[in-house]
Amino acid sequence: MSIDTTPKQSWWNRIAHPGQFVAWTTPLLWPLTIVTALLFVVGLYFAFFNSPEDYQMGDTVRIMYVHVPNAWLSQFVYGVMAVSALGTLVWRHPMADVSMKAAAPLGALFTTLALFTGSLWGRPTWGTFWEWDGRMTSTLVLLFIYLGIIALWRAFDDQLRAARVIAVFTLVGAVNIPIIKFSVDWWSTLHQPASVFRADGPRMPGSILTPLFVMFFAFTFLFLVLHLKAMHTEVKRRRVATLQRKAAQGAGA
Amino acid sequence: MTSFRAMIQRELRLSLRGGGDVLTLVLFFVITGAIVPFAVGPDRVLLARIAPGIVWVAAFLAMLLGIERLFRADHEDGSLVLLRQAELPLSAVIAAKLIAHWLVSALPLIVASPLLAVLLAMEPDAFWRTLISLLVGTPALAAFAAIGAAVTVAIRRGGLIAPILIAPLSIPVLIFGVGSITNTQSGAAMLFLAALSLMAVALAPFAAALAISSAED
Numbered sequence: 237m238s239i240d241t242t243p244k245q246s247w248w249n250r251i252a253h254p255g256q257f258v259a260w261t262t263p264l265l266w267p268l269t270i271v272t273a274l275l276f277v278v279g280l281y282f283a284f285f286n287s288p289e290d291y292q293m294g295d296t297v298r299i300m301y302v303h304v305p306n307a308w309l310s311q312f313v314y315g316v317m318a319v320s321a322l323g324t325l326v327w328r329h330p331m332a333d334v335s336m337k338a339a340a341p342l343g344a345l346f347t348t349l350a351l352f353t354g355s356l357w358g359r360p361t362w363g364t365f366w367e368w369d370g371r372m373t374s375t376l377v378l379l380f381i382y383l384g385i386i387a388l389w390r391a392f393d394d395q396l397r398a399a400r401v402i403a404v405f406t407l408v409g410a411v412n413i414p415i416i417k418f419s420v421d422w423w424s425t426l427h428q429p430a431s432v433f434r435a436d437g438p439r440m441p442g443s444i445l446t447p448l449f450v451m452f453f454a455f456t457f458l459f460l461v462l463h464l465k466a467m468h469t470e471v472k473r474r475r476v477a478t479l480q481r482k483a484a485q486g487a488g489a
Numbered sequence: 490m491t492s493f494r495a496m497i498q499r500e501l502r503l504s505l506r507g508g509g510d511v512l513t514l515v516l517f518f519v520i521t522g523a524i525v526p527f528a529v530g531p532d533r534v535l536l537a538r539i540a541p542g543i544v545w546v547a548a549f550l551a552m553l554l555g556i557e558r559l560f561r562a563d564h565e566d567g568s569l570v571l572l573r574q575a576e577l578p579l580s581a582v583i584a585a586k587l588i589a590h591w592l593v594s595a596l597p598l599i600v601a602s603p604l605l606a607v608l609l610a611m612e613p614d615a616f617w618r619t620l621i622s623l624l625v626g627t628p629a630l631a632a633f634a635a636i637g638a639a640v641t642v643a644i645r646r647g648g649l650i651a652p653i654l655i656a657p658l659s660i661p662v663l664i665f666g667v668g669s670i671t672n673t674q675s676g677a678a679m680l681f682l683a684a685l686s687l688m689a690v691a692l693a694p695f696a697a698a699l700a701i702s703s704a705e706d
Contacts, residue, residue, distance in 0.1 A: 325699075373660075380657040387653055391644045400703035405640045405654060408696050412657070 254471040257331050261464055268461045275454035282447035299357040301447055305455035306350035310378060311413055313343035313459065317385075318410045321403035331467070333399035334474075336406065337389055338466035342459060344382035351375060370419035371427040374412060381409040395474065492577045493585050500589030504558065511593050515601045518551040522605040533610045540609035541619050541670040545663050547605070548598050548623060552630050553652045555594040559586060559638040560701065569642075573702065580698040587635050587694060595627035618670045622682060626666040629686040632693035633658045639697035643704035661685060 283301035317339045323332030354372070355365045366372065385402060392398030419427075504510055525543045526536055563569040572582050599620065606616040636658075637651035644650065662685055668678035 325703075377657045377660055380653070384650070384654040384657065387650050388640065391641070391646070391650050397643065397704060401640050401643065401700050404696055404700040404703060405636070408636055409658070415661075 252330055254330060254334065254474070258468050258471050262468070265461065265464060268457060268464070272454060272457040272461055275450060275457055279447055279450035279454045283451060287447050288441075288443050296357060296360045297444075299353055300444075301451045303350060303353040303357055304448060305452045306346050306353060307375070308452065309455055309459055310343060310347035310350045310375065311416060312456070313339050313346060314378065314382075314410065314413055316463070317343065317406050318413075321406040324399050324403040325407075333396070334467050334470045335463070336399065336403065337395070338463055338470050340382055340385045340389065342462055342466065344379060344386060346455075346459070347375060347379040347382060351379065369427050371416065374416040374419050378412055378416060381412060385409070492575070493581055496577065496582055496585035497589050500586055501592065503562075504589070504593045507558075510555075510558070511597050514551050514555055514594055515597045517554060518547050518598045519601055519604055519608075521547040521550055523608050526608070537610045537612060537615070540606070540611045541615065541622075541667050543609060544602060544605055544619055544623070545626075545666050548595070548627065549630060549659060549663060551598055552594055552627070552634055553655065555590070556634040556638045556651055556655075559590055559635060560642045561638070564642050569701070570705070573705070578698070579702060580694040583635060583639070583697045583701075584694040587631055587690065590635070591628055591631045595623075595631055599623045599627070615670060622666045622669045622679065625669075625679065625686055626662050626682045627686075629662045629682075629689040630659055632686075632689035633662075635693050635697045636700070639700040639704075642701060 279301065283298055287298070287301075289295055289297065317336050320332045320336035320339065323329040324336060351372070358367070359365050385406060388402050388405065389395075389398060392401070522543050525539075529535065529539075560569060563572065573579050575582065577585075602620060602623065603616070605611075606619070611619070633655045634651075637655040640654060641651045662682065665678045665682040665685060669682055
C-alpha cells in the first residue's frame, strides 16, 4: 500500500500529490475568502434592506435568501462527492478520496440548514413545521445518507481502503438526487414547484431574483472555501498519522 | 450454471443447518408485528387500517437482522478470498447469495404473514394484496441489504452501520409497498415496486462485488 509520492510533470499528476495540492491551492484561499465575504455583505444587504416584501408572505419571504442556497448546496455537495467517487474508483486519484471525505460533513450541514430554514419558513406560511411531502421527505433521506456516509468514514481504520468502498456507496446513494430534483413535479403537494431553473425562464421579478442569485453565489463560494480548507486539514491529519506511525516504529526498533 | 446452483445450495445448507436462524427471524417478525397492538391499543378499525404498514416495517426490521451473515462469516474464515478467485465471477457469487438470502430470510416472513394478518384484524382482500406486495418488494430489500453488508464487511463492528446505510435506500420500497396495498391507485404503486425490485436486484450484485473487491485488496 505504498503511494507513489514522486512529483510528475502533468498538472493532473501534480495535484495528485497531496503536499503539492496544498502548496498549489493555499494561495487561492484568501482571495476566495474575501470574495465570499463581499458576496455575503452585498447579498445580505439586498436580502434584508433592498428587496420588496412578498404581497402574501410579507417579510418571511426573506428566509428564502438563506433557504434556497442551502437547499441547492445540499444537492450540489452530493454531486461533488459523486464526481469525487468516480475519481476514486476510475483514476484512483488520492485527492479525490480527500475531496469526498471533506465534502460529507459540509453536505450534512447544508442539508440540515436547508431543512431547518424550510421548517422555520413553513410554520408562518403553510402553518406547519413539517409535512411529509415529496421534496421534504427526499431531502430528509439525503441527510440520512450523508450521516450514514460520515458514520462509515469513522468506522474504517484504513482510510485508503475506506475511500473506495465509500465511493461505491456514494454512487449507489446518488439515485436520490434526481428524486429530490423532480419530487416537486412528480408529487405536487405542499412544496412549491421549481421557480428559478425552468425551461421558460425564472418565475420571479428581478428585484427578488438578483439578491437570490448573489446569495446563491455567496453560499457556493462559502462551500468552496470550506471544502478546500477541509481538504487541507485532511491532508495534514493523514500526514500526522503517518508521522506518528513512523515515530512509533522508530521507538520500537 | 452448475456452479451458480451449487453456490445457492451451499448458502441454503449453511443457513438451514446453522441452527434456528430462520425460526428466530420469523419469531422476530411476528413479535414485532404483535407488539404494535399493545402500543397503540387494540382498536380493530385502527389496526386494520395501519396493518399493511406494520407488516412492512416488521419485514424490513427482520430483514435487517439477517444481513450480518451474508458475507461476514465468509470474510472471517477466509472463504470470501477463495470465492473471489473462483471461476464464477464475484458478482455471480453475490447474485447466488442474494437468491439464497431471499429464500431463507424473506420467504419465511411471507409464509408467516397470515399469522400477523389475524393478529392485526386484516381484511382478506387487504391481506392478499399485502402478500403480493411483500413477494414483489422484498427482493429489493434483500438487494439493498447485500449492498449494505458488502460495504461494511471489512469493518469489525459493521453490524450497526449497515442498517443506517440501508434504511434511506429502502424508504421508496416501503412507500410503494404500502401504497400498493392502501392507495386507490394501487396498480401504479405496484408497478413502481416491481420496477424498484428489478433494478435493485439487477444492479446490486455488481455494486456489492465492487465494494467487496475494493475492501479486500
